[in-house]
Amino acid sequence: AISLALVAGCSSNPGSANKGDGAGGGASGVLNVGMPQGATVKNNSNPLLPTSAAAVLGYRYMIYEPLAMVNLVKPTEPAKPWLASKFEWADNYRTLTLTARDGVTFSDGKPMTAEDIAYSFQLMKDNKALNTAALPIESVTASGKDVTVKFGTSQFVRQAVVLSTLVLPKHLWSAIADPATDTVENPVGTGPYTLKSFTPQTVTLTTRNGYWQDAPKIKELRYTTYSGNDAITSALTSGALEWTYAFIPDAKKLYTAKDPEHNKLWFPANLSADGLWINTTNKPFDNPALRRAMSLVINRQDIFNQASAGYFKPAVESITGLPTPIGDAFISPEYQGKKSEGDVASAKKLLTDAGFTYNGDTLQDPTGKPVTLTMTDPAGWGDYQTTLTIISDNLKQIGIKATPEKADQDAWFTAIANGNFQAAMHWSNGGATPYDMYQNIMDGAGLQPVGSPATNNYGRFDNKEATQALADYANAADESARKAALATLQRIFVEQMPMIPTSAGNYGAEYSTKNWTGWPDDSNPYAPIQPTQVNALDVVLHLKPAH
Amino acid sequence: MKYLLQRLGFYLFTAWAAITINFFIPRLTPGDPVTALMAQYQGQLDPQAVQSLTVLFGLDKHQSLWEQYLSYLGQLAHGDLGISFKSFPAPVSEVIGTTLPWTVGLVGVTTVLAFGLGTLAGVLAGWRRGSWADALLPVSTFFASIPYFWLALIAIAFLTGSGSFLPSSGGYEPGLVPHFDPEFIGSAINHSLLPSLTILVSSVAGWIMSMRNMMVTVTAEDYITVAHAKGLSGRRVMLSYAARNALLPSVSGFGMALGLVVGGTFLVEVVFSYPGIGLELVQAIGVKDYPLMQGIFLVITLSVLAANLLADLAYLALDPRTRREG
Amino acid sequence: MTITNHTPATAPSVPDGVVLEADGLTKHFPVPKRGRALLSRTPSVVHAVDDVTLTLRRGRVTALVGESGSGKSTVARLLAQLYPRTGGDIRLHGASTAVRGGRAFRRYARKVQMIFQDPFGSLNPVHTVRYHLSRALKVHGRAGSGKDGLEAALQELLGRVHLTPADNYLDKYPHELSGGQRQRVAIARALAADPDALLADEPVSMLDVSIRLGILNLLRDLKERLDLAILYITHDIASARYFADETMVMYAGRMVEGGDSETVTQAPAHPYTRLLISSAPDPDHIGTADREPGTGGAGDGEEEDGGEPPSLIVPPAGCRFNPRCPMAMERCRVELPPRIEIGDAPGHWAACWLYDEETAK
Amino acid sequence: MLANTKTRIGLAMLAFFGLIAVIGPWIAPFDPDARSTDLMEGPSGKHWLGTTHLGQDIFSQLLVGTRSIILVGVVAGVLATVVAVLVGVTSGYLSGPGAETMSAISNVFLVIPALPLIIIVSSVMPHSGDLMVALIIGMISWAWGARVLRAQTLSLRRRDFVVAAKATGESTFRVVVFEILPNLTAIIASSFIGTVMYAVMTEISLAFIGIPGMSPWNWGVILYWAQTQQALGLGAWWWFVPAGLAIALLGTALSLVNFGIDEIVNPRLRTAGRDLKTPAGRIRMRPGFTPVVRTAPVAVPATPVVKEGAAR
Amino acid sequence: MSRPVLEIKGLDVDYGYGPGAVRAIHDVNLTLGRGEVLGLAGESGSGKSTLAYGLTRLLPPPGVITGGEVLYHPRDGGPAVDILGLDEAGLRAFRWAETSIVFQGAMNSLNPVHKISTQLTDVIKAHEPDSTQAQRLVRARELLRLVGIAADRLESYPHQLSGGMRQRVMIAMALALEPQVVIMDEPTTALDVVMQRQILRQLVRLREELGFSVLFITHDLSLLVEFSDRIAIMYGGRIVEQAPSGAIYRDSLHPYSDGLLHSFPALHGPRRELTGIPGSPPDLRAMPAGCAFAPRCPKAFDRCATEVPRLGPPDGHPDRSVACWLHPTAS
Ligand SMILES: Nc1ncnc2c1ncn2[C@@H]1O[C@H](COP(=O)(O)OP(=O)(O)OP(=O)(O)O)[C@@H](O)[C@H]1O
Numbered sequence A: 001a002i003s004l005a006l007v008a009g010c011s012s013n014p015g016s017a018n019k020g021d022g023a024g025g026g027a028s029g030v031l032n033v034g035m036p037q038g039a040t041v042k043n044n045s046n047p048l049l050p051t052s053a054a055a056v057l058g059y060r061y062m063i064y065e066p067l068a069m070v071n072l073v074k075p076t077e078p079a080k081p082w083l084a085s086k087f088e089w090a091d092n093y094r095t096l097t098l099t100a101r102d103g104v105t106f107s108d109g110k111p112m113t114a115e116d117i118a119y120s121f122q123l124m125k126d127n128k129a130l131n132t133a134a135l136p137i138e139s140v141t142a143s144g145k146d147v148t149v150k151f152g153t154s155q156f157v158r159q160a161v162v163l164s165t166l167v168l169p170k171h172l173w174s175a176i177a178d179p180a181t182d183t184v185e186n187p188v189g190t191g192p193y194t195l196k197s198f199t200p201q202t203v204t205l206t207t208r209n210g211y212w213q214d215a216p217k218i219k220e221l222r223y224t225t226y227s228g229n230d231a232i233t234s235a236l237t238s239g240a241l242e243w244t245y246a247f248i249p250d251a252k253k254l255y256t257a258k259d260p261e262h263n264k265l266w267f268p269a270n271l272s273a274d275g276l277w278i279n280t281t282n283k284p285f286d287n288p289a290l291r292r293a294m295s296l297v298i299n300r301q302d303i304f305n306q307a308s309a310g311y312f313k314p315a316v317e318s319i320t321g322l323p324t325p326i327g328d329a330f331i332s333p334e335y336q337g338k339k340s341e342g343d344v345a346s347a348k349k350l351l352t353d354a355g356f357t358y359n360g361d362t363l364q365d366p367t368g369k370p371v372t373l374t375m376t377d378p379a380g381w382g383d384y385q386t387t388l389t390i391i392s393d394n395l396k397q398i399g400i401k402a403t404p405e406k407a408d409q410d411a412w413f414t415a416i417a418n419g420n421f422q423a424a425m426h427w428s429n430g431g432a433t434p435y436d437m438y439q440n441i442m443d444g445a446g447l448q449p450v451g452s453p454a455t456n457n458y459g460r461f462d463n464k465e466a467t468q469a470l471a472d473y474a475n476a477a478d479e480s481a482r483k484a485a486l487a488t489l490q491r492i493f494v495e496q497m498p499m500i501p502t503s504a505g506n507y508g509a510e511y512s513t514k515n516w517t518g519w520p521d522d523s524n525p526y527a528p529i530q531p532t533q534v535n536a537l538d539v540v541l542h543l544k545p546a547h
Numbered sequence B: 001m002k003y004l005l006q007r008l009g010f011y012l013f014t015a016w017a018a019i020t021i022n023f024f025i026p027r028l029t030p031g032d033p034v035t036a037l038m039a040q041y042q043g044q045l046d047p048q049a050v051q052s053l054t055v056l057f058g059l060d061k062h063q064s065l066w067e068q069y070l071s072y073l074g075q076l077a078h079g080d081l082g083i084s085f086k087s088f089p090a091p092v093s094e095v096i097g098t099t100l101p102w103t104v105g106l107v108g109v110t111t112v113l114a115f116g117l118g119t120l121a122g123v124l125a126g127w128r129r130g131s132w133a134d135a136l137l138p139v140s141t142f143f144a145s146i147p148y149f150w151l152a153l154i155a156i157a158f159l160t161g162s163g164s165f166l167p168s169s170g171g172y173e174p175g176l177v178p179h180f181d182p183e184f185i186g187s188a189i190n191h192s193l194l195p196s197l198t199i200l201v202s203s204v205a206g207w208i209m210s211m212r213n214m215m216v217t218v219t220a221e222d223y224i225t226v227a228h229a230k231g232l233s234g235r236r237v238m239l240s241y242a243a244r245n246a247l248l249p250s251v252s253g254f255g256m257a258l259g260l261v262v263g264g265t266f267l268v269e270v271v272f273s274y275p276g277i278g279l280e281l282v283q284a285i286g287v288k289d290y291p292l293m294q295g296i297f298l299v300i301t302l303s304v305l306a307a308n309l310l311a312d313l314a315y316l317a318l319d320p321r322t323r324r325e326g
Numbered sequence C: 001m002t003i004t005n006h007t008p009a010t011a012p013s014v015p016d017g018v019v020l021e022a023d024g025l026t027k028h029f030p031v032p033k034r035g036r037a038l039l040s041r042t043p044s045v046v047h048a049v050d051d052v053t054l055t056l057r058r059g060r061v062t063a064l065v066g067e068s069g070s071g072k073s074t075v076a077r078l079l080a081q082l083y084p085r086t087g088g089d090i091r092l093h094g095a096s097t098a099v100r101g102g103r104a105f106r107r108y109a110r111k112v113q114m115i116f117q118d119p120f121g122s123l124n125p126v127h128t129v130r131y132h133l134s135r136a137l138k139v140h141g142r143a144g145s146g147k148d149g150l151e152a153a154l155q156e157l158l159g160r161v162h163l164t165p166a167d168n169y170l171d172k173y174p175h176e177l178s179g180g181q182r183q184r185v186a187i188a189r190a191l192a193a194d195p196d197a198l199l200a201d202e203p204v205s206m207l208d209v210s211i212r213l214g215i216l217n218l219l220r221d222l223k224e225r226l227d228l229a230i231l232y233i234t235h236d237i238a239s240a241r242y243f244a245d246e247t248m249v250m251y252a253g254r255m256v257e258g259g260d261s262e263t264v265t266q267a268p269a270h271p272y273t274r275l276l277i278s279s280a281p282d283p284d285h286i287g288t289a290d291r292e293p294g295t296g297g298a299g300d301g302e303e304e305d306g307g308e309p310p311s312l313i314v315p316p317a318g319c320r321f322n323p324r325c326p327m328a329m330e331r332c333r334v335e336l337p338p339r340i341e342i343g344d345a346p347g348h349w350a351a352c353w354l355y356d357e358e359t360a361k
Numbered sequence D: 001m002l003a004n005t006k007t008r009i010g011l012a013m014l015a016f017f018g019l020i021a022v023i024g025p026w027i028a029p030f031d032p033d034a035r036s037t038d039l040m041e042g043p044s045g046k047h048w049l050g051t052t053h054l055g056q057d058i059f060s061q062l063l064v065g066t067r068s069i070i071l072v073g074v075v076a077g078v079l080a081t082v083v084a085v086l087v088g089v090t091s092g093y094l095s096g097p098g099a100e101t102m103s104a105i106s107n108v109f110l111v112i113p114a115l116p117l118i119i120i121v122s123s124v125m126p127h128s129g130d131l132m133v134a135l136i137i138g139m140i141s142w143a144w145g146a147r148v149l150r151a152q153t154l155s156l157r158r159r160d161f162v163v164a165a166k167a168t169g170e171s172t173f174r175v176v177v178f179e180i181l182p183n184l185t186a187i188i189a190s191s192f193i194g195t196v197m198y199a200v201m202t203e204i205s206l207a208f209i210g211i212p213g214m215s216p217w218n219w220g221v222i223l224y225w226a227q228t229q230q231a232l233g234l235g236a237w238w239w240f241v242p243a244g245l246a247i248a249l250l251g252t253a254l255s256l257v258n259f260g261i262d263e264i265v266n267p268r269l270r271t272a273g274r275d276l277k278t279p280a281g282r283i284r285m286r287p288g289f290t291p292v293v294r295t296a297p298v299a300v301p302a303t304p305v306v307k308e309g310a311a312r
Numbered sequence E: 001m002s003r004p005v006l007e008i009k010g011l012d013v014d015y016g017y018g019p020g021a022v023r024a025i026h027d028v029n030l031t032l033g034r035g036e037v038l039g040l041a042g043e044s045g046s047g048k049s050t051l052a053y054g055l056t057r058l059l060p061p062p063g064v065i066t067g068g069e070v071l072y073h074p075r076d077g078g079p080a081v082d083i084l085g086l087d088e089a090g091l092r093a094f095r096w097a098e099t100s101i102v103f104q105g106a107m108n109s110l111n112p113v114h115k116i117s118t119q120l121t122d123v124i125k126a127h128e129p130d131s132t133q134a135q136r137l138v139r140a141r142e143l144l145r146l147v148g149i150a151a152d153r154l155e156s157y158p159h160q161l162s163g164g165m166r167q168r169v170m171i172a173m174a175l176a177l178e179p180q181v182v183i184m185d186e187p188t189t190a191l192d193v194v195m196q197r198q199i200l201r202q203l204v205r206l207r208e209e210l211g212f213s214v215l216f217i218t219h220d221l222s223l224l225v226e227f228s229d230r231i232a233i234m235y236g237g238r239i240v241e242q243a244p245s246g247a248i249y250r251d252s253l254h255p256y257s258d259g260l261l262h263s264f265p266a267l268h269g270p271r272r273e274l275t276g277i278p279g280s281p282p283d284l285r286a287m288p289a290g291c292a293f294a295p296r297c298p299k300a301f302d303r304c305a306t307e308v309p310r311l312g313p314p315d316g317h318p319d320r321s322v323a324c325w326l327h328p329t330a331s
């Protein structure tokens, strides 16, 4: 969904291109990156703090680098070694052994060693506040060029997270009194860029000497904050902005059509699903037949075209909720190619078979009460609000009165966590495997009663088999056990429909090929294109001047 | 003296009460900063980050609301506004420090301008009643009734865009580094033109109206007739006799308006993505950044009080009747 | 419409005719301190009224004259119990009273009513004559029974103040009435309580000469018909001579002279009274407007400047008139003169050391 | 009051809005929520004011949305006025610590940042509906009125007719309610209108920035949708302009009525300097230079007479 | 009378214009002699102030002068000036230099936000632009001394002065340019008698020194009789009688003047009988066809109700004039 409710501003073509200090784009080797997050006040390049400017704007990945690069657009592809020239999992993904790459130096000239890698893990272990991924690190040891990290649980489903750990210079960081609160104003990392200047509105990075790989072609990266999607849209169309991630309603007309040759967007799906989450403790929505019937009539193409402007969130076709084609490899054979659409008649039949009745056009549950549903989403999330309107319209066909409502964002979050909702459009977690998504939707392990906050399974879906299958998948010793567990999960999902998937999460971005080419796209999906993903560095390293 | 002491006591009480209200109301609303922040970065942040953020913001120490209040007051007494969640670990004072000048610069200057222009036009309209000046009124009434944001958006749609030198958003050219050089200042002024123009258009009417009405009232006073009888020049009667007296009631209104500069017009900044304190407040509210909200509220409260104090003093200076000897 | 002086110059005082008595009445208004005064401990006050003693009798008019700001209105308001007093006593029919709001005040108001100086300000512009009067009647339980009773009472009331036919006036708003008519309505309102004493605070000063006379005649008429005790406050000493049986003179919050009207106006004893009377315009002195007031003293600029009334916050010690008095003696600056009988007419006294035997010697 | 043209126009406009508020939902040609296949279409015979990105009829949304606007404005106005009168008049008439406290409280309410607080508070009560929003706006916006009323009451209570009523023996309650209040009518009315205007603007701003809790349709919501879909950028002016104009017209109507009230409060505004139409041409009346319009010939003109009198 | 300084001829003043206009001043003829004090009396609303402001063109809207002329004879014997014919600049230059006004309420006549010095000097500056500020201040000090106020009061604001002092400041200001005519509209009504006496004494002295003429308006008849040389009585917008003050006091010809003079008590001498005037003043919107006083007049007869009497000298009294059918004029 597009957050940033409180924004306005609307313009087509602000004439002011980024004149700035004469840098119009590629000519002088500049790439303009933008984020719709609003100004970041503090010059802080601490990569571990989600609130630092470096994290919010995404430039942390241009300065600090991960151990390995995982391409989540092709989750089955093996990770590309990066700062670790080699890595090996053992002990059922509980032990990771890494080898530090030779010849890597920090931007202050000091070489990167295994000590630095170990320190980076140790830092997370010692500082709960910095362990944003909650990695259950048990011990970290470095010997020679190798580092061994031991985890408390199997990290199979978290491989990508672990490997994305950024390597920090121990010689500098160990001198910081409190790495959580002290600001890092002059970041030193192994990446190809260093911080050139910081203003709340714009952060400029510039290339450094001695990068361990081929130096990037782009001399300067300029990260600008915009206070909203509209501002971004106008900057994009004017050429002041070349790479960003924002939702543009009617992007074809407002963006691509303005310069079809260069104004591009690519929004590949990731392994997560947006959909209508349903509080499964709420009668009669505890009845899987009802949920499945609803799924049958929801028009995912309308949602894709009208709410997602035909690009933002790819429609989920597969009945398993897994986006395709990215999830094709995970879909069990019985559901390959099966789509979730149906017609009104079959949905009605499903309902009447399950004991529902019709009173005129109104659907009644088996006890004779009319079926009504309140669907809530934060007011500012225009695409979800539009989606709810469409769903409401769709459900009318089978006699359900579903009312869309707006909520305050915070209140809504609390309500979702506490299970105080009937239905809501919400996303699911995503990751390198379908585990994250299914776990988010169906895991009974952390099941909370309505009223206590939950971090998973907001719909309070209570299914022992699913819980077991999730645990099996995460801890399975081999591939076949995993496959079996995944098949079970898919079956339960399809039969019970604990959440009705509508669209997929994305790793997309809008970009311009006017000055720079070599962007990933469908024909060459070498990385997620989003500028705040760790792979952004990979993208930048791929870019070449257009002329 | 006693008067000043009384005023001071009043200001202190008001400030305390406002601080207290500003402390409790946001906290009594549902939601908490961590989930709000997670929502802000929906999907961008590892779902596991909740715990680390809770620790980071110090929300894992389970203090009662009352304890939090006391420690907040204690902090304030030391001039410490706390640390913003949203821009962690930037201190609130720093966030305010970078954003406030923009707001004061844009809205403050425009308010002063609107007051000046409106008052001048009001003086003329009140003095030359029945002339063209009276036609000003219906027009300005209409403009005063337009929701500000709407006017601003229309202005953006029609006045910015290719070929126009007016930018549609931001406080200055993205590539520039805030610095006192001609280029930056020029860019900042260029970016403030449209916002201030729209504020001007929609707020000047109020001043015209109140000044005109006061002028009409004052024109009927005896001392104006005396001034005419003395054969003083028309300009002197209008400015030094009529307008000088008619201005007095507007002074307290102006104080109020100045006080509202910080708190009243955040839609301006939202619409124009202007890097001021209002936009910051809106974002702080969005992510339940209590310390930042409180800090900004404090600034608003203090600025209203300060503006009122200034208006009091200005009144004292302008109206000799309120001056006291001894 | 004729006023003739048919009250004998020295009417015998009827001891049991006493309605309202003020004894040593004192009122100090606190003033906000400023500047250096803040540091001093003593509270600063306006000595608006100090030690005023007077008696209102049935069927008699007592005039209170004095310059602006001398405390006349304050005396009236104190007597009407609209201000709490600082000191002294007010006795209604011999009983000491101090009331503040509530039923006791209402009971007091039934006996003592006040007419305000300004006929334009004392009637609420949003209410009709009917409202004003019927409220007054109702408050004092004199509205009779039912609608007819009230109507009859209203008719009677307006009849008393010669606003007839009553129907012409009852439904008018104050702004539709002339000044004289308004003042009559205000008087009618006071009469609605059927009071024993009427405190008239400059009832005619805002009115035109020809209307003035009508109101004064009306008050005199009421006094006689209803046997009222009237306190008549005025600047206009000539009207006191004609209208009041007894005249008291106030200066800077204190009584300086009292006695029957004719004596006080024709043979003033206190230097201030003399100044007052000689200052009053007199058509018999045609073209002599520049004649010197008072008993003596040539006036050049400086002396005129000294002619300003004294500060009531720090009143002069001794006799309050001493800074302006042409006959001031050393004693006047130190000692406060008591009431001293003059002896030219019964009941004529002045608070002036000139008449003290010791001084006379 | 009705004699004033401005006021009459204002009242007529208000009456029209009031009528739409009542009958709007019935005369709306479409269900404002209903989607259709006419996506983002300009005004046409079918959709007078065009459609949204979902094919909803904007004219219907405008009609249906009027009710919420008027409701919130009136309820908030009434509430704020009642509180302002209670606090302002009591604290102005009575003295003592109670009154001081009241006036201190209203000063606090003047100082606290109203709109952000309304945003925060209205989020405490989701699904609260228009009434709740109106209550919140009302509760936060009474302070200014209270201050004005207090000042006026302070001056009224020293007026002779109030003292006279007291001297007549009226109870404090009656003095306040029957003597003082009626004299404040014009100010109260004018502060009511001011609050209504403020409440309407606030509601629209809230809806525009997407604060929930209000009825599904009001003018602010229309603007909200137009804005999230970047209607202006897409050239869909029909989505954006009518609601804004409706707001401006409502505001103008309220101001016009307020003019009338102002003139009651201040009679000097009434005797506006109008031009004299004389045989010798138009002459402006202005203080200090009484015009001379001699209708009868002067017997012996001693000096040349400038007939039109008042010079510029 | 020697050379007059001001001649009012057939002055008409209306409030409003066209239909709905109210005529407040009717055909007023009045002559102010050089150095004389002319008293103007009459009931409230009889048009005294309207006359005073009308002849200086200071009436507030909706006042309109609809007829007549006001001739001013300059002291150097130059040609007479019609005040009603002056344009704005001429009027500004004429005002204060030739005629000045002391208004009724001094508090309201002084600008509350300017110092006394400013208000005294700016009038000098406006008319004598060549003077220096120092000269003006010297003059202002002198003026204050003239009215008996210490020169250090120059730096005071109006609210810091007592009512009497403010009124004296206004008088000082009126004399700043040594005008020929000073118009005083109830200059002492708000003051108490002692203060009133002080001010009048000064005024009389100043007039002797400077030789200006005064148009003195009050409805305090005792004061008027004592102070003025000649008295004109107004009723219903017309002058009904005009005579030397002694004559009018002892022997008034018009029944209205008579009633007025018997409405106030005297402080000295034998107690006179007081006769009021019954009835109420006329409504300007519905004036009687004949003499305006007729409905209240005890001596009215038929002719009074139909014909308006003309002002003129009655038989045997060439120095006075009256408008009453009881005293047919010579012509
Ligand atoms: N409420 C008050 N607070 C403080 N001082 C007051 C108050 N009322 C009256 N005074 C002061 O008390 C003194 C006497 O006032 P009062 O009104 O009694 O005089 P007065 O004789 O009636 O005058 P006037 O003839 O002008 O009506 C004045 O100096 C006045 O300023």
Ligand SMILES: Nc1ncnc2c1ncn2[C@@H]1O[C@H](COP(=O)(O)OP(=O)(O)OP(=O)(O)O)[C@@H](O)[C@H]1O
Pocket (backbone or CB within 6 Å): E015, E016, E022, E024, E042, E043, E044, E045, E046, E047, E048, E049, E050, E051, E061, E062, E063, E219, E284
């Ligand atoms: N603005 C006006 N519009 C209509 N009539 C007016 C206006 N001003 C004054 N009048 C009328 O003109 C008449 C003369 O008024 P004016 O003020 O000259 O009387 P006055 O003799 O000065 O009375 P007073 O002694 O009360 O000052 C009055 O009847 C009054 O009602």
Ligand SMILES: [Mg+2]
Pocket (backbone or CB within 6 Å): C072, C073, C074, C117, C201, C202
């Ligand atoms: Mg008094």
Ligand SMILES: [Mg+2]
Pocket (backbone or CB within 6 Å): E048, E049, E050, E185
């Ligand atoms: Mg007058």
